[in-house]
Amino acid sequence: xxxxxxxxxxxxxxxxxxxxxxxxxxxxxxxxxxxxxxxxxxxxxxxxxxxxxxxxxxxxxxxxxxxxxxxxxxxxxxxxxxxxxxxxxxxxxxxxxxxxxxxxxxxxxxxxxxxxxxxxxxxxxxxxxxxxxxxxxxxxxxxxxxxxxxxxxxxxxxxxxxxxxxxxxxxxxxxxxxxxxxxxxxxxxxxxxxxxxxxxxxxxxxxxxxxxxxxxxxxxxxxxxxxxxxxxxxxxxxxxxxxxxxxxxxxxxxxxxxxxxxxxxxxxxxxxxxxxxxxxxxxxxxxxxxxxxxxxxxxxxxxxxxxxxxxxxxxxxxxxxxxxxxxxxxxxxxxxxxxxxxxxxxxxxxxxxxxxxxxxxxxxxxxxxxxxxxxxxxxxxxxxxxxxxxxxxxxxxxxxxxxxxxxxxxxxxxxxxxxxxxxxxxxxxxxxxxxxxxxxxxxxxxxxxxxxxxxxxxxxxxxxxxxxxxxxxxxxxxxxxxxxxxxxxxxxxxxxxxxxxxxxxxxxxxxxxxxxxxxxxxxxxxxxxxxxxxxxxxxxxxxxxxxxxxxxxxxxxxxxxxxxxxxxxxxxxxx
Amino acid sequence: xxxxxxxxxxxxxxxxxxxxxxxxxxxxxxxxxxxxxxxxxxxxxxxxxxxxxxxxxxxxxxxxxxxxxxxxxxxxxxxxxxxxxxxxxxxxxxxxxxxxxxxxxxxxxxxxxxxxxxxxxxxxxxxxxxxxxxxxxxxxxxxxxxxxxxxxxxxxxxxxxxxxxxxxxxxxxxxxxxxxxxxxxxxxxxxxxxxxxxxxxxxxxxxxxxxxxxxxxxxxxxxxxxxxxxxxxxxxxxxxxxxxxxxxxxxxxxxxxxxxxxxxxxxxxxxx
Numbered sequence: 151x152x153x154x155x156x157x158x159x160x161x162x163x164x165x166x167x168x169x170x171x172x173x174x175x176x177x178x179x180x181x182x183x184x185x186x187x188x189x190x191x192x193x194x195x196x197x198x199x200x201x202x203x204x205x206x207x208x209x210x211x212x213x214x215x216x217x218x219x220x221x222x223x224x225x226x227x228x229x230x231x232x233x234x235x236x237x238x239x240x241x242x243x244x245x246x247x248x249x250x251x252x253x254x255x256x257x258x259x260x261x262x263x264x265x266x267x268x269x270x271x272x273x274x275x276x277x278x279x280x281x282x283x284x285x286x287x288x289x290x291x292x293x294x295x296x297x298x299x300x301x302x303x304x305x306x307x308x309x310x311x312x313x314x315x316x317x318x319x320x321x322x323x324x325x326x327x328x329x330x331x332x333x334x335x336x337x338x339x340x341x342x343x344x345x346x347x348x349x350x351x352x353x354x355x356x357x358x359x360x361x362x363x364x365x366x367x368x369x370x371x372x373x374x375x376x377x378x379x380x381x382x383x384x385x386x387x388x389x390x391x392x393x394x395x396x397x398x399x400x401x402x403x404x405x406x407x408x409x410x411x412x413x414x415x416x417x418x419x420x421x422x423x424x425x426x427x428x429x430x431x432x433x434x435x436x437x438x439x440x441x442x443x444x445x446x447x448x449x450x451x452x453x454x455x456x457x458x459x460x461x462x463x464x465x466x467x468x469x470x471x472x473x474x475x476x477x478x479x480x481x482x483x484x485x486x487x488x489x490x491x492x493x494x495x496x497x498x499x500x501x502x503x504x505x506x507x508x509x510x511x512x513x514x515x516x517x518x519x520x521x522x523x524x525x526x527x528x529x530x531x532x533x534x535x536x537x538x539x540x541x542x543x544x545x546x547x548x549x550x551x552x553x554x555x556x557x558x559x560x561x562x563x564x565x566x567x568x569x570x571x572x573x574x575x576x577x578x579x580x581x582x583x584x585x586x587x588x589x590x591x592x593x594x595x596x597x598x599x600x601x602x603x604x605x606x607x608x609x610x611x612x613x614x615x616x617x618x619x620x621x622x623x624x625x626x627x628x629x630x631x632x633x634x635x636x637x638x639x640x641x642x643x644x645x646x647x648x649x650x651x652x653x654x655x656x657x658x659x660x661x662x663x664x665x666x667x668x669x670x671x672x673x674x675x676x677x678x679x680x681x682x683x684x685x686x687x688x689x690x691x692x693x694x695x696x697x698x699x700x701x702x703x704x705x706x707x708x709x710x711x712x713x714x715x716x717x718x719x720x721x722x723x724x725x
Numbered sequence: 726x727x728x729x730x731x732x733x734x735x736x737x738x739x740x741x742x743x744x745x746x747x748x749x750x751x752x753x754x755x756x757x758x759x760x761x762x763x764x765x766x767x768x769x770x771x772x773x774x775x776x777x778x779x780x781x782x783x784x785x786x787x788x789x790x791x792x793x794x795x796x797x798x799x800x801x802x803x804x805x806x807x808x809x810x811x812x813x814x815x816x817x818x819x820x821x822x823x824x825x826x827x828x829x830x831x832x833x834x835x836x837x838x839x840x841x842x843x844x845x846x847x848x849x850x851x852x853x854x855x856x857x858x859x860x861x862x863x864x865x866x867x868x869x870x871x872x873x874x875x876x877x878x879x880x881x882x883x884x885x886x887x888x889x890x891x892x893x894x895x896x897x898x899x900x901x902x903x904x905x906x907x908x909x910x911x912x913x914x915x916x917x918x919x920x921x922x923x924x925x926x927x928x929x930x931x932x933x934x935x936x937x938x939x940x941x942x943x944x945x946x947x948x949x950x951x952x953x954x955x956x957x958x959x960x961x962x963x964x965x966x967x968x969x970x971x972x973x974x975x976x977x978x979x980x981x982x983x984x985x986x987x988x989x990x991x992x993x994x995x996x997x
Contacts, residue, residue, distance in 0.1 A: 316801075321774040321775075321776070321955075322774055322955070323773075323774035323775060323801065324799075324801040352798075352799040353797055353798060353799035353806060354780075354796075354797055354798030354799055354806075355798070355799070
């Protein structure tokens, strides 16, 4: 079987000569395909360019997605196709890579269905586009909610030469088209990709298209293409769809020495932090900073919970302090981002005031954000930051498995403890802390007790997430779900409190610089009142959320989860 | 979405050739176009090389048990699809008249049964900019449905005194519609300049009528050849007088719409 019968394709001014002038190793095979098809259909080369072809197979296209692959994860493909006048955004349903060919009547057919198309004028492929920058249209309607605050970035551009042959029935009616595609990566230099054949269906003649695809498969041994053109184009640059995720997904096992496992997790967190730095420095969208901060916060939690497994406590403490610095310098910008991201919601909830009343507040927030961001960007460009990441990597790398002279030679302090044991012990301790602290909270407890509990919950959450690969997915999912709901409740409680405090200080600050119209201050007062209500609701919800997570049943679930992780280790020992 | 119908009570006046060529020109202009061949003889389907057969049967289609979507066939031309003819369309009057109250003589003229076709077409609005209906020659519930559904009725007229009368009848009939009324644009078809009567009628009888197009389609063997070529004349002979004439007619239809847009209701119908 030869690979090459594809699902997607492109168009151009095409003649049969494409097949006759050998351009690659598949041209001989194309002749065999034409021979086989010629027995059932009359074959005619398509003359000139045609819109139908252009739709089937654009001559040039640039795929777009967010940095964290939100469209890909939602099963969508978005491409920009330049045209003579303006261009077009096209949104299609992604063919699932895991789709069983049996599920689909004909895997070789063009099954990537168009969901929406939208003309765009003056589109600049290289520029990131936030949902708010997109022109009004059906594609924007579809993608806006999927991408949220993230920007669409160009992934890769492919240009394609296509030869088209029409397949005619006994009435000389076109019932299908054979497209022979020669795609090439067009990001600066040209890099040819595998040629592909596609049978394109004519509406109302799916039977003929299926027959043609079957003839090709049976007579010439072409196999349906696995994966789409985007995947292949990305692979040239060593990438693949979905290759960035903010999940930890570290490559650890239950029986691994604990020091190694911790180093692997921390290295993964460092990768994640570094991957987001260019996006933060270019200020592409707010989520680069968010993900960067998450990686930093997780690193700090890991150092606190498992730092001892790395040995040399003084060293660990130094890095912990440096990561705290990173957390601190990024906090003001993020807090303002959160305010601005939720601004529309705040404005919508106003009852007495008009949404426009808050505009001066928004302008002020934007100004403050710009200032804080400049300070943050300066910090990320310092030697201190570069040294920190370099030294941290240098420290962790030798501790990971597979590094030359690494894990084996530099043994951590507790060499006997496996990853599973460390995970179980630490997580159990963290859970007990949460259960005790939460159990002691009564309706009269001060806010601080909930804030402290929130911090302990975060640590517990990270402890669970770092070692997620050790646990059974179903019980892990349940525990994490309950914990997440408890954290959301605590988060709302605290975030609202912080925002109430902030809005008061912001109002004072705005007045000090004479940027506070009376209507804006009134509206801000109303916003604060709404936040108080939200905080009270979260507080009322706390008891239920806590007992779901840490009540008797919750405790049993946690024990079972941790036992499962340990058993995985034991099974490994018995082998 | 605009619905165009080619209609004449008489047969053999050039309805189908007009529908086929105009639909092709609309599609070539970039409009997403579909032509519904309502004539059980299936001449339009033949010209597009599509078999006159509707998947699942034309009966289920008209009765609304299957959607038009399933019946649509792609033609060989960009932007142009076809809903083929089906032999069951010969009984379309009965199929449309689901209430069993009788045909166009229905006491409630312009009632539900006369508007069924329009309802079937409504779901196509998202997908198409232009729908062409090629009607069988008759006055029946089918034609009444077509007249109600259409925005523009294109009427080919052979320049004879008698056929001119049919335009008056049609105009009067449409004038009685309650609510929305279609625009009517007649044009002289199969005009043979060698015939004195043709010359007289085209030049004198309707020199200034707003309802009659300036463009006339001449009698040309190139147009007759459509059934041999099985393609629109605008495809196989795009630079001939025949293709030019259809292009002129299509642009006249578009101008008529531009004039009418915005004040549709005030367009005088049947006041010639």
